[in-house]
Amino acid sequence: MSAAFLSDGQSAARVDLLQVAEMVEPGSRVLDVGCGDGSLLRLLAEGRGVDARGMELSQAGVNECVAKGLSVIQGDADTDLAYYPDGAFDYVILSQTLQATRQPRVVVEHMLRIGRRAIVSFPNFGHWRIRLQILFSGRMPVTQNLSYSWYETPNIHFCTIADFVALCGEMDAKIERSTALDRFGHPVRFAMPWSFWNLFGEQAVFVLSRK
């Protein structure tokens, strides 16, 4: 499912995955929801000694992961997170998958219930390039990182960084850390108000916990 956002050929060493991996304490228990081909799970398991489990919607992705020796189940974030008990993981990660879920809020709430922390990364629909495309062409934006046309995109729930911050407020979730990433996946290096990141961050990574 994470592949839904990225165009082909970017899965090998995605910078945003490194960013997410770096936020996970070594040796912890992690569930990666929408783990795709298992790139992040591998980074976590091999690089940080993490007990890493995955859930992936696409059967091809799951089979690839299990053949690599990763612990992954076929499942749907919208329906299958309900089967996990409270506090089962240290981290539940949703990497570039939020916008493809049917009920993003329910998914994030489950993540906060199942994990001590939730890490959510998503493409920021408030980026200036996207705003300009809508402003000048009047059409749904298609960019290098968001390469689908509106009628075929699996990304049905886009949001901006400001939207996500507002949702965190509504859910009463605590934002422990956040980073905006530029188009290459590198962090926007300076602390700025949300409105700035909302304009210049192409992606965002949030670490949340229950208050």
Next chain:
Amino acid sequence: MTRSHATSAPVRNEADEPSSEVLRFDATQGLELDCGVVLAPWRIAYQTYGTLNADRSNAILLCHALTGDQHVANVNPVTGRPGWWETMVGPGKPYDTDRFFVICANVLGSCLGTSGPASRDGEGGKARGLEFPVVTVRDMVRAQARLVDHLGIETLFCVAGGSMGGMQVLQWAASYPERVFSAMPIAAAAKHSAQNIAFHEVGRQAVMADPEWHAGRYLELGTRPEKGLAVARMAAHITYLSQPALHRKFGRNFQDRTAPTFSFDADFEVESYLRYQGRSFVERFDANSYLYLTRSMDYFDLAADYDGVLAKAFKGTKTRFCVVSFTSDWLFPTSDSRAIVHALNAAGGSVSFVEIETDKGHDAFLLDVPELLETTRGFIDAAARARGLAPVKKADRA
């Protein structure tokens, strides 16, 4: 569907004097069964492949299905055909016999050497017939545990099997969680569905309706309910396949003719195929064993022993699971596997779950399905790393 009684000899011999290793328990070493009976004396016939390492940490127990047997990867002494899981078991195969010590035992109630209705190991030396107690999947697993004890193995590296074998895998993981390092239930379920019980009942009724069944005493009388058992197998065989696979294989093709004969001959290829399946089955399997083993599957409902909550069967489990299902399997559909996965999730267990796309139906677990091989290889290799088992050096390959 007629044949001489001479060919029934192999099953009888294998039931009484199996060509496998046999572990015998005397009258003081009885096996406590779920029905309350203590079975004694009793015996269990088994095959092993590969070598047990010094730590006794590389043993894989394979559990066979309803009409399977312990001859996983050697020529079957009854049929003369290759072992039933040679795609999966052998040197360099996913269950690599260069690396692992593979054990498979004939299940309790079967007819290839372990105590069952066809074995003559009870009092008086005659076939036990219906005096043999009704056994459960848990009883089968208890019997296997006694064998594993005898082999000096505390923890099995893996317990794996398909269909009824998968039920045994689940029972192992629930009954002896600390003795199962990893588990692979394939095309299995934590309980037998009403539909599956119904199909089994059809099979049993077919056997019992055959006058040659003689209320289960046919072995004493020197006969066998071949027709009934063949019909049971024909009906069951359909459930192991899928509609698309049957169509692909046979369509509406005629058998050795170009037009219908306006008779009840096997006009269609599919009829001829089923008749052949029925015929060849009765040559290798005991009818009473078929009654007992189908019954054991019907009774299987793992959650029932845990207040109806399957997750409780796996509470605190440290076993690494890999659950596998097949898209076209309507006997043990993916939803059954998913229920196992959800229970393991709820129990905080380590579980992988793969649904493999194939039109081969329930029987897919026995067939050469590349994704099953890759999945098994990946899971077993990762589990072996976690268990600290060294990979096989190329030079050590036979």
